[in-house]
Amino acid sequence: MTSSLNTPHMPLLQVKNLKTYFPVKKGLLGREVARVHAVDDVSFTLNAGETLGLVGESGCGKSTLGRSLIQLDRPTSGEVFFEGQKINDLDFASLKKVRAGLQMIFQDPFSSLDPRMSVERIISEPLRLHRIGDKKSQGAIVKDLLKKVGLPESALNRYPHEFSGGQRQRIGIARSLALRPKLIIADEPVAALDVSVQAQVLNLLGDLKKEFGLTMVFISHDLGVIKYFCDRIAVMYLGKIVEYAGSDDLYKNQIHPYTRALFSAIPLPDPTAKLERIILKGDVPSPIHPPSGCRFHTRCPFVTDICKTAVPDLVEVKPGHFAACHHKDQFLNQKGAPT
Ligand code: SF4
Numbered sequence: 001m002t003s004s005l006n007t008p009h010m011p012l013l014q015v016k017n018l019k020t021y022f023p024v025k026k027g028l029l030g031r032e033v034a035r036v037h038a039v040d041d042v043s044f045t046l047n048a049g050e051t052l053g054l055v056g057e058s059g060c061g062k063s064t065l066g067r068s069l070i071q072l073d074r075p076t077s078g079e080v081f082f083e084g085q086k087i088n089d090l091d092f093a094s095l096k097k098v099r100a101g102l103q104m105i106f107q108d109p110f111s112s113l114d115p116r117m118s119v120e121r122i123i124s125e126p127l128r129l130h131r132i133g134d135k136k137s138q139g140a141i142v143k144d145l146l147k148k149v150g151l152p153e154s155a156l157n158r159y160p161h162e163f164s165g166g167q168r169q170r171i172g173i174a175r176s177l178a179l180r181p182k183l184i185i186a187d188e189p190v191a192a193l194d195v196s197v198q199a200q201v202l203n204l205l206g207d208l209k210k211e212f213g214l215t216m217v218f219i220s221h222d223l224g225v226i227k228y229f230c231d232r233i234a235v236m237y238l239g240k241i242v243e244y245a246g247s248d249d250l251y252k253n254q255i256h257p258y259t260r261a262l263f264s265a266i267p268l269p270d271p272t273a274k275l276e277r278i279i280l281k282g283d284v285p286s287p288i289h290p291p292s293g294c295r296f297h298t299r300c301p302f303v304t305d306i307c308k309t310a311v312p313d314l315v316e317v318k319p320g321h322f323a324a325c326h327h328k329d330q331f332l333n334q335k336g337a338p339t
Contacts, residue, residue, distance in 0.1 A: 010084050011045040012215050018042045018078035020068045034288045038064040040239035051216040053230030059284060061239040062219045066185045070102050071095055100130055103176040107188035109168035113160040119171055120156040126178045145174040166197035187219045223266050227251060235259045238287055238295040241314060245321040255323040255331045258296050302327055
């Protein structure tokens with residue numbers, strides 16, 4: 001992404017040319033034979049109090065990007081700055097201190113909670129690990145967090161399997177807030193929940209975001225959820241950000257053909273409205289051998305020769321709206337998919 005995306009004041013999170021590759025190993029000696037290009041040259045900034053939505057199909061790299069921001073997956077190259085401090089080359093002890101300010105909410109609340117620990121121990125664990133307060137003050141914090149996520153005090157001595165999916169996600173959210181983080185990475189936080197409880201958990205996250213003054217990276221494949229929740233949206237395809245814009249702007253005018261295809265798949269509230277669905281040809285190519293030039297060229301209905309050889313830069317096409325497409329002018333100010 002071009003440097004014009006950088007904001008004049010110091011952002012809470014700044015990501016520069018981030019790449020996270022995973023080795024593909026073969027043979028008895030585990031020789032590296034290839035690399036999965038999960039995140040490939042991603043840059044963006046996020047100001048305090050904002051929520052950035054990361055969208056794209058499964059395997060586009062959005063979850064790896066989230067994990068790389070918090071250093072659960074260590075990036076191959078590039079830089080991640082949190083509150084101005086570069087965090088991607090910190091040693092374990094220094095990273096542990098920084099992590100107090102950066103927390104993650106996972107998709108599957110069951111596998112992310114230790115089934116052998118009581119709710120009290122699960123929520124207080126970050127406080128113990130960071131040696132914050134004594135047992136009494138930790139207990140008070142845990143009770144307060146339980147209340148904030150809408151669970152009764154009687155939950156304290158129970159175990160994860162005794163709760164529903166929505167309640168388990170509430171426990172996970174309480175745990176992620178224990179250290180009063182500034183930035184939360186929420187990775188598909190409602191995708192594993194029944195539709196009936198998704199709205200409850202989203203409302204809870206919205207309320208907590210206001211109350212705690214949280215900044216968020218919200219990862220989802222659900223554009224309805226993203227619209228409800230995010231100030232800005234980054235659309236990812238095969239490890240790269242292909243479009244980046246304010247939420248309202250993007251819902252009115254999608255510029256990149258991939259974004260247009262994604263948005264055309266959103267069900268319309270009016271069943272009589274005519275939907276021009278853009279069906280993409282073929283499967284998502286392998287991130288081990290991503291296509292040359294524009295990574296979307298093997299599926300794009302507008303592909304031309306230049307798309308197959310030259311990588312399009314992510315450039316600002318109108319204030320705050322960036323797209324990576326050689327033919328972006330063709331789609332500028334065209335009405336996007338109806339939403
Ligand atoms: Fe399609 Fe070419 Fe634009 Fe890529 S650069 S999205 S292939 S028109």
